[in-house]
Amino acid sequence: MSAAEERPAAPRDWASIAQKVGTPIASVVLAILIGSLIMWISGYDPVAAFAALYQGAFGTPKAFGDTLLKSTPLILAGLGLAYGFRANLFNIGAEGQLFMGGLAAAWLGLMLAGQPWFVSLPLLILAAMLAGAAWAFIPAILKARIGAHEVITTMMFTYIARYLVSWLVVGPLKSPGQIPQTGLLPVESQLPRIQSLFSEATLQAMPFLKLGRAHTGIFVALIAAVIVWLVLKYTTLGYENRAVGYNPFAAETGGISVQWTTVKALCISGALAGLAGAVEVMGVHHRLFDQFSSGFGFTGIAVALLAKNHPIAVVPAALLFGALSAGGGTMQLMADVPQKIILIVQALVIFFVAAEGIITYFIKQRQKEVTSHAG
């Protein structure tokens, strides 16, 4: 009948996929180039610097382990942010939920001393997710009921969470001694290091498994990424989340409760952030203290942005930021470039991802097709 039907239908048109992937990659490349320029102007050798950075992030199994270590909470926080963004919610306070997750895991871990690992690990993870969700619940209700913007409320709740943790680690939860921190979690409540899963002989035979401090939390993060992806793609929960994010009026007309979907989305986002806090406590520090997160909740925003809110893409995006942070130290040591330069590169990545229009302009020198269909 129509010309369209005689032509083979384009399965998933590759051009648009290439564009989707191309923009973030171009952002990263541009950020690195401009970062190099800044280094060069400041009198440093960018080639040596990035070589050192690479070395520090991927050069040895141990270095790669450090990258994985840093990426783990970033994947989870990034997933939380991405899930929220898909409902058009900006959970800028993921850091607060992350703190509550870490707190829940540490507290319950200490309580559950003596329990076998297959009891305590799942319980800790569950508790951390519930704590994160609970911390997001009040902002969520405020948003749904009276329209209070989540950017303000979740941020305020972040302050509360941080001060709460600061107080607990000098007060009620403080372990004996000088340092404001909780006691060490029992081994059964710790996420083991990856290399500890293998025998000495295996590690000798396969040295790439000597991943240093990298812990099994990375598997939790990867599984979470797959689950979030499946939820968004194959469940009514995810469908409603996306519908509300794209067009709340059409969603409402289709019988989807925008308010209830908002509450669910922010709580799920909080649960993922809480999980990020838990793996950091259970896998890295094995205890709680007030600096246990180096702003993973905030970097998670950049991760989600770079991944364009695609849960699977969150993994490489988090790896990038993890690598920048893991390699930064080596860069300072070997190339004598201040580690702060890394922050500039990170900021540039965020800038270019956010300023997508500019990138699109660089990729193709033609105007973006903003055809809103008239008629």
Add this chain to the structure above:
Amino acid sequence: MPLLELREITKAFPGVLANDRVSMRLERGEIVALLGENGAGKSTLMNVAYGLLTADSGEIRVDDQPVKIKSPRQAIDLGIGMVHQHFMLVEPLTVTENIVLGREPGRYGIIDFATARQRVREISERYGLKVDPDAKIMDLSVGMQQRVEILKALYQGARVLILDEPTAVLTPQEVTELFRVVRSLVDEGLSAVFITHKLEEVVAIADRILVMRDGAVVGETTPGDTDEIGLARMMVGRDVVLRIEKGASTCGEAVLTVADVHVLDDRSLEAVKGISFSVCGGEILAIAGVDGNGQRELVESIVGLRRPSSGTITLKDKDITRANARASIEAGVSHIPEDRHRRGLVLEFDLAENIILGDHRTPPAAKNGIMHPKAIAELARKRIADYDIRTPSEHVHADNLSGGNQQKVVVAREIGRDPDLLVAAQPTRGLDVGAIEFVHKQIIRERDAGKAVLLVSLELEEVLSLADRILVIYEGQIVKEFVDADADAETLGYYMTGGGGSKFASDGSNVQAIETPPTGGNE
């Protein structure tokens, strides 16, 4: 010498050849109507001329000089202006601010508003486009906003005005006004391209008519050489029934009963002031009225999007006064919203995802919260075939469908659900004549299957050809009731504009009484 000429324009999208070596020319002082089925490629062609899309091949000539138009900016510089069906105005700004936006007079970044206002006034007087230069866009009616768009194009120096389905959202009075304006522009030496699906408009306004089908021009004619029937045949390639024949309605039990309903609008003013009526199974009841007389709020209260402040709404024996949209869908109500972009579709979703909106929790789309992509795709393909939706596949984003095909998606979803009550607001907005015929047949089939249909339309033709009974709404009240054959366009128009006064008992006792309007009511 043609003012604008398009030569052999070709534009392909993934899976679709939207324009296949299309040529057209536009002389000075000429109005060319572009006619064609939904998805024929009309908007694409005009978007190429306006620089919103870049052609894969072909040439554009202005004043007989080859030009490259890569952005609307360049098009404007060449004197080409376009008014989209979805306006691109900044709501909180005033008319003047919107018109001069991007081309503000003044120096050093300081806008000379006195000059701006003066120039806007000059243009508006010259072409008879009256509008208050200091009004805020959000306070203007759709017709007025369109006028601002036209003024903006003229202010920017347009010599060619492209109007993509300008009349789809206008009332008949506004259409008449628009035609007057376009004619006066043409008298001043401007030219216009006019896209529309309404054949009588084409005949009324065009100097020359170009008919497109499947991305190519299939014919050219003038209003003198053909009529609406001939145009329809050229477009669709077969004979089209412009006014559907239907049998008498057999009124069953009452499906929808609305009793003394009052509804507030977004500004908390009473928009519906005590309306009562009922629709029975096997009946099409139309609500006719000028836009903004409460029909939107009435519809929203029936489909669960807005709570009435008082009164009751009953579906069969169920009280749905306080039902939300979900409960309303589950109770058997379907709703074709008047604005497909705002309420009808999630443009970022693909066609299949849009086809299940509202049915996305229940089989076949999903069970126990898990979606079934295969079953969804299958359903989508069935709807595509049944409703003749022109698309390369069910995975095309709704955004990338032509306007009329987007509308077909909404119609297919809502009628395809097989509801007890179909609430259809502007169901054929943007559809071509063939598709209108089809949708009208579907609506009548629903009726004949004993379903109730509530039709809300600004199109008098549509109301007259479909309705078994017509209620005229004016200022939030029902001012008149017509039973089928009693109505004609003029009488309807008389009551729609308040001719009958705003008092009319809505208790249904005197509904049969038909007052005779003063002029030309009956032939």
